[in-house]
Amino acid sequence: MKVIVGKDLLSANAGQAGENRVLFNNNRVTVINLISAPGSGKTALLEKTAELLRGKLKLGVVVGDLYTTRDAERIERAGVTVVQINTEGVCHLTADMVARALQEVSLDQLNLLFIENVGNLVCPVSFDLGEHAKVALLSVTEGSDKPAKYPGIFREAVATVISKVDLLPYTDFDLPACLEEIQKINSDQQVFITSARTGQDLSHWCAWLEQLAAGKAKGNNLASR
Amino acid sequence: MHELSLIQALIDMVVKSAIENNIKKVTKVQLVVGEYYGALPETLEFAFAILTEGTVCAGSELAIEKRTLLLKCRECAYEFRPEGYLYSCPNCTAVNAALVKGRELYVDYYEGE
Numbered sequence: 001m002k003v004i005v006g007k008d009l010l011s012a013n014a015g016q017a018g019e020n021r022v023l024f025n026n027n028r029v030t031v032i033n034l035i036s037a038p039g040s041g042k043t044a045l046l047e048k049t050a051e052l053l054r055g056k057l058k059l060g061v062v063v064g065d066l067y068t069t070r071d072a073e074r075i076e077r078a079g080v081t082v083v084q085i086n087t088e089g090v091c092h093l094t095a096d097m098v099a100r101a102l103q104e105v106s107l108d109q110l111n112l113l114f115i116e117n118v119g120n121l122v123c124p125v126s127f128d129l130g131e132h133a134k135v136a137l138l139s140v141t142e143g144s145d146k147p148a149k150y151p152g153i154f155r156e157a158v159a160t161v162i163s164k165v166d167l168l169p170y171t172d173f174d175l176p177a178c179l180e181e182i183q184k185i186n187s188d189q190q191v192f193i194t195s196a197r198t199g200q201d202l203s204h205w206c207a208w209l210e211q212l213a214a215g216k217a218k219g220n221n222l223a224s225r
Numbered sequence: 226m227h228e229l230s231l232i233q234a235l236i237d238m239v240v241k242s243a244i245e246n247n248i249k250k251v252t253k254v255q256l257v258v259g260e261y262y263g264a265l266p267e268t269l270e271f272a273f274a275i276l277t278e279g280t281v282c283a284g285s286e287l288a289i290e291k292r293t294l295l296l297k298c299r300e301c302a303y304e305f306r307p308e309g310y311l312y313s314c315p316n317c318t319a320v321n322a323a324l325v326k327g328r329e330l331y332v333d334y335y336e337g338e
């Protein structure tokens with residue numbers, strides 16, 4: 001017997017992602033899915049961002065990690081609500097993992113929610129979490145050929161954060177070539193050239209975040225359009 | 226290894242359908258995968274062999290139909306297959322072409338008794 005199915009494999013995830021998005025919109029929270037290779041500086045960026053946006057935006061973080069809670073502890077020290085998801089070895093977050101984590105978050109208290117995905121440049125790209133924007137992170141210690149090798153994330157990202165530029169003098173990272181490559185892959189995106197160590201360009205990054213969140217600001221009529 | 230998650234979703238889907246259709250043994254699953262996902266057939270087959278153990282799909286064949294990428298230029302509407310990762314238009318050199326085909330990822334059909 002032959003049974004025709006014709007159903008998308010990601011449909012279950014897409015359905016849950018849609019529900020997450022409705023929840024985010026109802027609570028007027030802007031949500032960013034932060035994606036990079038392991039060690040690119042996602043947690044460091046969030047620690048700094050939390051400091052710089054204190055008193056301006058209410059931040060929350062959902063952080064995916066294969067096994068540990070170390071990142072959650074680091075971000076919590078910066079004074080932000082954090083929920084940890086241990087994926088038990090799964091290399092990306094899924095919409096239902098995020099949905100479970102959201103039960104621990106008072107979304108109505110937040111303006112901006114970051115989802116720090118599991119360190120991986122490939123797998124997280126295929127799994128919609130219900131976010132409003134994907135942001136890619138690329139550190140200068142990874143090499144400037146990464147956009148060419150992993151174009152998928154750079155194609156889908158609304159912004160790319162180049163991180164650890166304080167280390168630029170110690171690497172062979174070709175910044176102009178990398179920027180050109182990113183622009184060729186996706187010319188619509190914002191690029192920030194940052195260091196969590198020195199704070200370089202983080203003011204632009206934070207201003208951009210404030211703008212993004214303002215689109216959904218609580219009590220702002222624009223948000224309901 | 227998102228192949229594992231994808232194959233798990235596939236098995237969940239087929240197992241559920243097999244119960245509904247009173248199928249006791251699945252012999253073949255036909256999967257359609259767009260080039261966009263860059264999923265390797267060997268990895269999919271490996272995941273399938275492992276994750277089907279103990280299910281109605283155990284021992285069945287996973288047949289994979291690949292769909293190549295087809296893009297459409299946002300500037301001049303020219304349709305083309307990309308060479309390399311840049312997705313630039315061979316007609317007018319514009320970048321950022323839109324995806325027309327190649328993002329399929331679904332179970333087409335399965336066979337069983």
Ligand SMILES: Nc1nc2c(ncn2[C@@H]2O[C@H](COP(=O)(O)OP(=O)(O)O)[C@@H](O)[C@H]2O)c(=O)[nH]1
Nearest residue numbers: 038039040041042043044119163164195196197
């Ligand atoms: N020099 C330098 N080191 C950084 C910077 N950002 C992160 N790091 C270091 O890089 C390592 C990995 O950072 P982490 O935030 O844990 O990366 P994640 O895995 O992407 O969350 C840590 O040892 C950080 O201290 C930076 O801007 N400059």
Ligand SMILES: [Mg+2]
Nearest residue numbers: 042043071116
């Ligand atoms: Mg981290």
Ligand SMILES: [Zn+2]
Nearest residue numbers: 298301314317
């Ligand atoms: Zn063109």
